[in-house]
Amino acid sequence: MSSPEHDVIIIGGGPAGATTAAFLAKEGHDVLIFEKDQFPRYHIGESMMPFCYYTLEKLGLADQMDKIGFQQKHSVQFVTTDGRISKPFYFFQHKDCPSAVTWQVERAVFDNMLAGKAREYGAEIRENHKVLDVIRDENGKVVGVEVENSNGREQHFAKLVVDASGRDALVQSKSKWRRRDPALNKIAIWTYFEGAMRDPGLDAGATTVAYLPDKGWFWYIPMRDNRVSVGVVADRDYLYRDSRDPAEIMKREIHENVWIEKHLESGKQVGEYNVTGEYSYRAEYCAADGVILVGDAFAFLDPVFSSGVFLALKSGELAAEAIDKALKEGDTKPERFQEYGKTLCEAMERMRKIVYAFYDEDFSFAKLIRRHPHLRPPLTDLLIGDLFVEEFDELFEAIEEICELPEPVDYGFKIA
Numbered sequence: 195m196s197s198p199e200h201d202v203i204i205i206g207g208g209p210a211g212a213t214t215a216a217f218l219a220k221e222g223h224d225v226l227i228f229e230k231d232q233f234p235r236y237h238i239g240e241s242m243m244p245f246c247y248y249t250l251e252k253l254g255l256a257d258q259m260d261k262i263g264f265q266q267k268h269s270v271q272f273v274t275t276d277g278r279i280s281k282p283f284y285f286f287q288h289k290d291c292p293s294a295v296t297w298q299v300e301r302a303v304f305d306n307m308l309a310g311k312a313r314e315y316g317a318e319i320r321e322n323h324k325v326l327d328v329i330r331d332e333n334g335k336v337v338g339v340e341v342e343n344s345n346g347r348e349q350h351f352a353k354l355v356v357d358a359s360g361r362d363a364l365v366q367s368k369s370k371w372r373r374r375d376p377a378l379n380k381i382a383i384w385t386y387f388e389g390a391m392r393d394p395g396l397d398a399g400a401t402t403v404a405y406l407p408d409k410g411w412f413w414y415i416p417m418r419d420n421r422v423s424v425g426v427v428a429d430r431d432y433l434y435r436d437s438r439d440p441a442e443i444m445k446r447e448i449h450e451n452v453w454i455e456k457h458l459e460s461g462k463q464v465g466e467y468n469v470t471g472e473y474s475y476r477a478e479y480c481a482a483d484g485v486i487l488v489g490d491a492f493a494f495l496d497p498v499f500s501s502g503v504f505l506a507l508k509s510g511e512l513a514a515e516a517i518d519k520a521l522k523e524g525d526t527k528p529e530r531f532q533e534y535g536k537t538l539c540e541a542m543e544r545m546r547k548i549v550y551a552f553y554d555e556d557f558s559f560a561k562l563i564r565r566h567p568h569l570r571p572p573l574t575d576l577l578i579g580d581l582f583v584e585e586f587d588e589l590f591e592a593i594e595e596i597c598e599l600p601e602p603v604d605y606g607f608k609i610a
């Protein structure tokens with residue numbers, strides 16, 4: 195077995211991998227990312243949560259967001275099937291701070307910017323390099339990766355490997371660690387429109403969540419260049435009830451929501467229709483000897499509140515802190531990453547509760563706020579991503595008066 199050539203090898207250069215790499219390289223560690231695609235590359239996940247700001251700021255990227263000209267997002271709003279709009283949740287009304295404005299991003303551009311930052315701090319990124327598997331030593335410790343590129347196969351070794359391979363989730367798939375959230379097993383179909391209607395003023399960049407019957411929903415995400423990302427999410431049985439053709443399903447569902455239908459009237463559909471299933475999972479373990487999981491490679495939660503990129507950035511930041519400390523102290527035992535997993539799982543459980551409530555027949559935000567107007571601030575805290583605090587007991591008790599909330603799952607924070 196070869197000795198480590200690098201401090202850290204990272205599988206995948208999306209937001210989680212690039213963030214982990216940037217923070218570690220900034221601390222002087224030798225970091226190598228293998229990315230199977232070539233930047234800039236398309237990715238779904240365009241609506242950001244306000245608290246993305248803080249990780250971007252630490253990376254010196256917050257100013258870049260407006261320089262690039264991403265569509266600003268000031269609020270989230272909810273629309274009933276007959277077209278009634280909730281009072282928008284304006285982020286600045288809640289906390290007037292720089293994170294009160296966030297963005298709708300083309301991920302090709304956003305991810306390329308993050309990868310550029312990782313490179314600027316000294317990380318190396320090898321694009322068009324697909325990791326086939328991790329390499330383990332005789333004790334089962336992960337010591338490197340086997341990679342395929344246009345020249346064939348190579349092996350590379352490092353003190354630690356970070357799996358940031360997104361929903362491919364290399365380590366959890368190979369190790370059979372994936373645990374699905376059965377109540378959140380949805381399908382998403384999405385595409386893009388040009389020239390569709392935008393709301394005026396501050397609402398021009400709002401994310402709209404528009405309901406369908408049976409608690410399905412549309413996302414309507416206005417982006418730059420007169421483009422809108424439109425997706426429909428619902429149970430498999432509901433979406434596939436009379437067709438499996440994504441274009442037909444999208445057209446059918448557009449007629450199920452008055453607001454969506456009106457907003458898309460002037461729009462022209464462009465590009466392909468995309469479909470994904472296998473929603474909401476978490477790995478049994480957040481780390482094992484020699485390997486740590488970050489971003490979607492660790493866990494994926496239904497995207498109704500746009501938490502994915504935020505959790506990818508934050509998990510990259512938290513993992514990098516733990517790895518940096520471990521490397522500097524010369525002790526990379528897996529137990530050192532227990533706290534990372536625990537912190538992340540606790541935050542994800544808070545988000546998971548509100549996602550469960552969203553899908554419950556009896557729950558609505560309007561009902562909750564009518565009953566408990568003073569709980570609007572902590573509810574907005576959750577929606578902006580202020581998840582890494584423990585102040586939500588009263589909010590969850592109030593939600594439980596309306597609907598049942600899930601118990602935390604008893605995995606994810608464990609070490610294999």
Ligand SMILES: Cc1cc2nc3c(=O)[nH]c(=O)nc-3n(C[C@H](O)[C@H](O)[C@H](O)COP(=O)(O)OP(=O)(O)OC[C@H]3O[C@@H](n4cnc5c(N)ncnc54)[C@H](O)[C@@H]3O)c2cc1C
Nearest residue numbers: 206208209210230239241325359360489490497502503506
């Ligand atoms: C339908 C849908 C809608 C969503 N909407 C939103 C939204 O509005 N807002 C939001 O915040 N989030 C959203 N998300 C979630 C968001 O897309 C993800 O949470 C986010 O991209 C996770 O970042 P990541 O870095 O963990 O993974 P990714 O962004 O997927 O990056 C992983 C990278 O790893 C590379 N890779 C994979 N396998 C290998 C391999 N074997 N070798 C080398 N490289 C590899 C991939 O090419 C990719 O570049 C949505 C997700 C879905 C499915």
